[in-house]
Amino acid sequence: MSAVLHWSVSPRMWGLLMCMVFVVCCQVTLQAQKTGEQPPPDDSVIVFSPALPLLTDEAAAKAAIVHTGGFNLLFSQSGWGAGGFYSYRLGDNSSIVVSVDISGRRNTDEFENAWLGPIPVVAEKVNRLFMIPATIGFQYRLFADDLQDSFRPFVMAGFTPTLILQSPYIRDGIYYEFFQSFGYARTYLRWGGVFGVGSMFGNIAEGSVVGFTARYYTIPFGGDGLESMRDFPITNFGGVFLTLSAGWTW
Numbered sequence: 001m002s003a004v005l006h007w008s009v010s011p012r013m014w015g016l017l018m019c020m021v022f023v024v025c026c027q028v029t030l031q032a033q034k035t036g037e038q039p040p041p042d043d044s045v046i047v048f049s050p051a052l053p054l055l056t057d058e059a060a061a062k063a064a065i066v067h068t069g070g071f072n073l074l075f076s077q078s079g080w081g082a083g084g085f086y087s088y089r090l091g092d093n094s095s096i097v098v099s100v101d102i103s104g105r106r107n108t109d110e111f112e113n114a115w116l117g118p119i120p121v122v123a124e125k126v127n128r129l130f131m132i133p134a135t136i137g138f139q140y141r142l143f144a145d146d147l148q149d150s151f152r153p154f155v156m157a158g159f160t161p162t163l164i165l166q167s168p169y170i171r172d173g174i175y176y177e178f179f180q181s182f183g184y185a186r187t188y189l190r191w192g193g194v195f196g197v198g199s200m201f202g203n204i205a206e207g208s209v210v211g212f213t214a215r216y217y218t219i220p221f222g223g224d225g226l227e228s229m230r231d232f233p234i235t236n237f238g239g240v241f242l243t244l245s246a247g248w249t250w
Helices: 011-036 052-063 178-184
Strands: 067-076 079-089 094-104 114-116 119-121 127-141 151-159 162-168 186-190 193-201 208-218 226-229 232-234 239-249
Touching (some): 162 178
Antiparallel strands (some): 067 239, 079 094, 127 151, 127 162, 193 208, 226 232
8 A cells, every 4th residue: 555645734724824924024024114214303403503602702892891980979977979980900800990089078967057147057067178089099809700790899999199178167257158168268188098898780891880889988187187067176087988880881
């Protein structure tokens, strides 16, 4: 009896085989598509330029500014005064400062509390006194590396030749009006010193600045001093002055 070997595959087996072939073909096709696809577009098309050129230009503009000048408004126990200032920058943090101011000077409160005939006067006042300090000083900026340029605290010190003017108020029973008294005025020159702390505000590159300074002057007169009120001579024309400044840079 001859035997013939047959490899018979059932229909169920053929179906399983075809499914496996289909899955393999799909996997190969997907892999080919993934390998050949285009890269995704960039997240952003905005290109930012580095800030260094801008900062360099701003620093160069500030470095070119060495002059500052403007006006002062002074307040002290003697009242208020006015003046002007100029500074020249020597380096990044140091400057030479020059200011000339004028202020009245007294050592007590003065109110019109009496009459000389029809004229209201300050009883016991004998002179009008004025001081004109011309300050030449050195100013140094503090905390330059830690604070922004819009806030620039500083210390300053200098010497101050001062012109002191004495004009009569009531003399020998005669009252001298304000402008009339300057025709009888006497002047004195005295030397003194000054120390101060303060700050400037504002961006110097924008061309304008404001500042505040508290200064202490010592200006000894010598001798018996000068009287504004009778029997109360002033022997030192110094004191604390609060100064508001406004100016320009160039």
